[in-house]
Amino acid sequence: MNIKYLASLLFVIWLCLPGFSQNLLVKGGWVFDTSSKSFLPNSEVYIQNGLFVDQFNGSAGWQTLDLSKEDYILPGLIDLHAHYRVSYANKAYDDTLAMPKIFLANGITSTFPAGEIEPEKMWDLQQEIDAGKRPGPRILHSGPYFGTAAPDWNPDFTEKDIRDRVDYWAARGALGFKAKGITAAHLAILIDQAHKQNLTVTGHLNSGYRNSVNPQEALEMGIDRIEHFLGGRLLADSIDAYQSLKQLDPLDPRLAEIISIYLEKDAYLDATLGTYGAIGMVDSPVFEDWANENQYLTPFARKLVEAMKPSSFNELCALIYPVKQGTLLRYYKAGGLITVGTDRPLLLDNYLGAGIGGFFIHREMAAMVEIGIPAGEVLYYATQQNAEAFGIADRAGSISSGKWGDLMIMKGNPVDDINRTRSVHTVIRGGKVFNSKELLESAKGKLGPES
């Protein structure tokens, strides 16, 4: 075999490696226009070496994807509260087998794991996905939780311990942090050190009850985003936030105070609205199971889920859901900044209602549209606004030259019916084309413990 032949053979093998990012031309169909928040006829979208480019750059090796007039192209969805966590028998782990495929198949090309249980394992997953060795979305690495939600958290951590923890995970590629079960003193240090690293912080906080932090206090400290609920002084610090929330009147004039603080601070609310409806087992088309999601569970996990009985937490969430709907609508009307996150870990000890991560982003968007937020707005939140909130708008969120070549393609215009995002059939990540059906097929029966 001569050297020339060997070289060209090696080149062909290299082209076939999954890590090779193709030069892709996507033609036809409709494409989301981020400025008008609507779809326009698509002439051509180019992805070269994994990034969007303005035009065809001469060289050979372009693959063309021809779309029909029923096809609608959206920048890849970003899930800012995308747990990979599975808990069973009071033990938790991050699932790296099924969840990456399920997220990607649903059009989610970037995930913020919102507190990793096994950050080292998530790091390995990220490396393998980025190298093209296995399918999955980008992991916007969060590192471990900051607060008692982390198995290794010590309430006696010193200021230096917290700053070192931030620096260590920032050096390991964390792109943002999440606090849960944190004290005010520790949170202030976390925010300060993360901002020194140019990284954002979000928090699952509380009312102020039992040494917890109310979102209002965190906003004064400069936190970037808040998960789940607005907070504010309307929540009594003598009881847990959820107990307080269930009796809150979304029309209470005093809510204006906390909303104005979000506006003043340019802070984002990740309402995770849908998960409360699912946990509360609310009867709405938003929560229907269109994809038979239990088929992705292992036979063992499926049996556990099917035998689960609702608890008082499910009843509590049923009361909280309408309050959350009302407050989110009010926050939206006031001009509040909203992000999209799902918050659907697979908990096999507590019943969280039906619906698993990945699929759930379609419910989250539909839940927002159901309360009266226009669908075009919601699609903008799940793409460009999420990228801005996370501080990666230079890399993600829209189809613009130099950004990651990430897209999802669905049938029908989701601005007319948000449920059409469920019809996603093709997902492109860094110019590489994935078939949703094939990804889902390979995830069947894989999520959860085997025994």
Ligand SMILES: [Zn+2]
């Ligand atoms: Zn969560």
